[in-house]
Amino acid sequence: xxxxxxxxxxxxxxxxxxxxxxxxxxxxxxxxxxxxxxxxxxxxxxxxxxxxxxxxxxxxxxxxxxxxxxxxxxxxxxxxxxxxxxxxxxxxxxxxxxxxxxxxxxxxxxxxxxxxxxxxxxxxxxxxxxxxxxxxxxxxxxxxxxxxxxxxxxxxxxxxxxxxxxxxxxxxxxxxxxxxxxxxxxxxxxxxxxxxxxxxxxxxxxxxxxxxxxxxxxxxxxxxxxxxxxxxxxxxxxxxxxxxxxxxxxxxxxxxxxxxxxxxxxxxxxxxxxxxxxxxxxxxxxxxxxxxxxxxxxxxxxxxxxxxxxxxxxxxxxxxxxxxxxxxxxxxxxxxxxxxxxxxxxxxxxxxxxxxxxxxxxxxxxxxxxxxxx
Numbered sequence: 001x002x003x004x005x006x007x008x009x010x011x012x013x014x015x016x017x018x019x020x021x022x023x024x025x026x027x028x029x030x031x032x033x034x035x036x037x038x039x040x041x042x043x044x045x046x047x048x049x050x051x052x053x054x055x056x057x058x059x060x061x062x063x064x065x066x067x068x069x070x071x072x073x074x075x076x077x078x079x080x081x082x083x084x085x086x087x088x089x090x091x092x093x094x095x096x097x098x099x100x101x102x103x104x105x106x107x108x109x110x111x112x113x114x115x116x117x118x119x120x121x122x123x124x125x126x127x128x129x130x131x132x133x134x135x136x137x138x139x140x141x142x143x144x145x146x147x148x149x150x151x152x153x154x155x156x157x158x159x160x161x162x163x164x165x166x167x168x169x170x171x172x173x174x175x176x177x178x179x180x181x182x183x184x185x186x187x188x189x190x191x192x193x194x195x196x197x198x199x200x201x202x203x204x205x206x207x208x209x210x211x212x213x214x215x216x217x218x219x220x221x222x223x224x225x226x227x228x229x230x231x232x233x234x235x236x237x238x239x240x241x242x243x244x245x246x247x248x249x250x251x252x253x254x255x256x257x258x259x260x261x262x263x264x265x266x267x268x269x270x271x272x273x274x275x276x277x278x279x280x281x282x283x284x285x286x287x288x289x290x291x292x293x294x295x296x297x298x299x300x301x302x303x304x305x306x307x308x309x310x311x312x313x314x315x316x317x318x319x320x321x322x323x324x325x326x327x328x329x330x331x332x333x334x335x336x337x338x339x340x341x342x343x344x345x346x347x348x349x350x351x352x353x354x355x356x357x358x359x360x361x362x363x364x365x366x367x368x369x370x371x372x373x374x
Contacts, residue, residue, distance in 0.1 A: 056292075056372055056373050056374070057370050057371070057372055057373070058285065058289045058290075058292070058293060058370070058371045058373060059368070059369065059370045059371075060283050060284065060285050060286070060289065060368075060369055061366070061367075061368045061369075062283065062284040062285075062344065063281055063282060063283035063284065063301065063366070063367040063368065063369045064281070064282060064363075064364055064365060064366055064367055065279060065280075065281055065303070065361045065362060065363050065364060065365040065367060066279070066280050066281065066282045066348075066363055067274060067275050067278055067279050067280070067363040068275060068278055069254075069272050069273070069274050069275075069363065070248055070249065070251070070272065070273040070275070071269050071271075071272055071273075072097060072245060072247075072269070072270050072271045072272065072273055073267050073268055073269050073270060074100065074242075074245065074264040074265070074266060074267070074268055074270060075239070075242040075266060075267075076100065076105065076239050076242045076243060076266060077263070077264065077265055077266055078100035078101045078102070078104070078105070078243060078263070078264065079100065079101040079261060079262070079263050079264075080098060080099075080100055080101075080258055080259065080260050080261060080262050080263075080264060081099050081100060081101050081260060081261075082098060082099040082260060083097075083098045083256075083258060083259065083260055084096050084097060084098060084099070085097050085098070085253045085256070085271070086253065086256060087253055087254060087255070087256050088252060088253065088254065089252065089253045090250075090251075090252050090253075090276070091247045091250070091251060091252070091253060091273070092247065092250050093246075093247055093248065093249045093250050094246050094247060095246060095247045096244055096245070096246055097245045097246060097247055097253075097270075097271070098245050098258065098270065099243065099244055099245075100242075100243040100244075100245070100264070101243070102240055102243040105236065105239050105240045105243060106240060108236045108239070109233070109236035109237060109240055111236075112229070112232040112233045112235075112236045113233055113236075115229050115232065116226075116229040116230060116232070116233050118229075119225050119226045119229040120226065120229075145208045145211065146205065146208035146209050146211070146212050148208075149201065149204045149205035149207075149208040150205055150208075152201045152204070152205070153198065153201045153202050153204075153205050156194065156197050156198040156201045156202075157198055159194045159197070159198070160191070160194040160195050160197075160198045162194070163187070163190045163191035163193075163194035163195070164191055164194075166187050166190065166191070167187045167188055167190070167191040170183060170184045170187040170188075171184065245270070247273060248273070249273070249275055249278075250275065250276045250277065251273040251274050251275045251276050252273070252274045252276065253271055253272070253273060253274075254271070254272045254273070254274050255271060255272045256270070256271040257269065257270065257271065258270040258271065274362075274363060276355070277355065279351055279355070279361045279363070280313075280316065280348055280349060280350050280351060281301055281313065281348075281349040281350075281351065281367050281369060282346050282347070282348055282349075283301075283346070283347045283349060283367070283369040283371075284323060284344040284345070284346055284347075285344065285345055285347050285371075286342050286343075286344060286345075287322065287342060287343045287344070287345055288342060290318060290345045290347065292373035292374070293315060293318065293347060293371055293373055294315065294373070294374060295315050295316065295317060295318070296314055296315060297314060297315045297371050297372060297373055297374060298312070298313075298314050298371075298372050299312070299313045299314055299315060299349050299369060299370065299371045299372070300312055300313070300369075300370050300372075301313065301349070301367045301368060301369040301370065302367070302368050303359075303361065303365050303366070303367055304365065304366045304367075304368075305359075305362075305365055306359045309359055311351060311361075312351075312352045312353065313349045313350050313351045313352050314349065314350060314352060315347060315348070315349055315371060316348045316349060316350045317347075317348045318345060318346075318347050318348070319345055319346040319347070319348075322343040322344060322345055323343070323344045323345070323346055324343055324344075347371070349369060349371075
């Protein structure tokens with residue numbers, strides 16, 4: 001049996017253990033150095049891998065989906081009789097969007113066709129072939145009259161020459177008293193009559209020549225009026241066809257602002273057509289990022305509306321100027337105080353592959369773009 005431990009009187013206390021009996025605190029074991037080294041190695045490997053993978057990548061979140069939204073407007077002034085589409089409706093190229101009242105335009109077409117018929121009747125040109133119209137007939141008649149007048153003048157000139165010769169011969173005979181004075185007077189009268197008739201016919205020939213000139217000018221005027229008449233008919237037909245407004249391309253109707261019975265003006269916007277296939281992404285990259293970006297570089301992008309979905313594309317073009325130069329109020333340092341601000345260069349990225357019907361890209365969506373440079 002063990003002998004109990006007894007304390008010396010100088011170490012005894014009032015029931016409390018002495019300092020000699022208090023156990024020493026245990027020392028905490030030091031953290032292994034290899035754990036820190038392993039973590040540092042993992043960080044170095046990850047950092048090196050990340051740098052190698054991302055050193056040729058250019059990323060920006062200043063991007064959005066773009067499209068050429070086509071405004072649908074009226075080319076004629078008319079009342080709307082029928083609207084066949086509504087907002088968010090998908091249409092194909094050539095589908096009828098709305099119909100305008102065409103009664104006034106049909107009357108204009110009839111009037112233009114009547115004026116064209118009259119112009120063709122005057123000019124004689126039908127189907128591109130020259131016929132005998134009113135102006136042409138008058139011209140030909142005046143030419144025939146001028147020819148007859150010229151022949152009559154030639155005959156009168158011959159008669160006048162014969163009368164002059166007879167008068168000269170009769171004067172010689174009268175001086176020799178071979179003929180009577182009455183015969184000389186008759187020859188003189190015949191000469192005077194022939195001369196007067198010649199002057200009259202010459203005046204008629206001159207008038208006939210003037211008529212030829214006038215009818216020639218009338219024919220040219222008739223031909224000149226034919227072209228405007230044909231143009232008026234074509235314009236009336238074109239305006240009549242514009243009363244049926246169709247979709248210029250495949251797309252989706254948006255922002256419809258017209259109803260049946262409304263009077264629309266020329267150029268008035270009626271609705272918008274968002275193309276279904278002509279979609280691209282515009283990434284506004286910093287000027288410090290576009291140095292290595294070139295046309296044809298592959299790109300990937302994500303859309304905020306579809307988390308986890310990645311789309312692929314490639315760089316199609318780079319803007320020839322920064323976005324600030326196309327702003328409504330571009331910055332100007334004419335005062336001489338220039339504050340350097342990193343500018344943005346729009347980069348256009350086309351979307352590769354067919355459109356995803358479950359995840360359609362709509363203009364205006366926010367995009368995060370990553371371009372792999374060469």
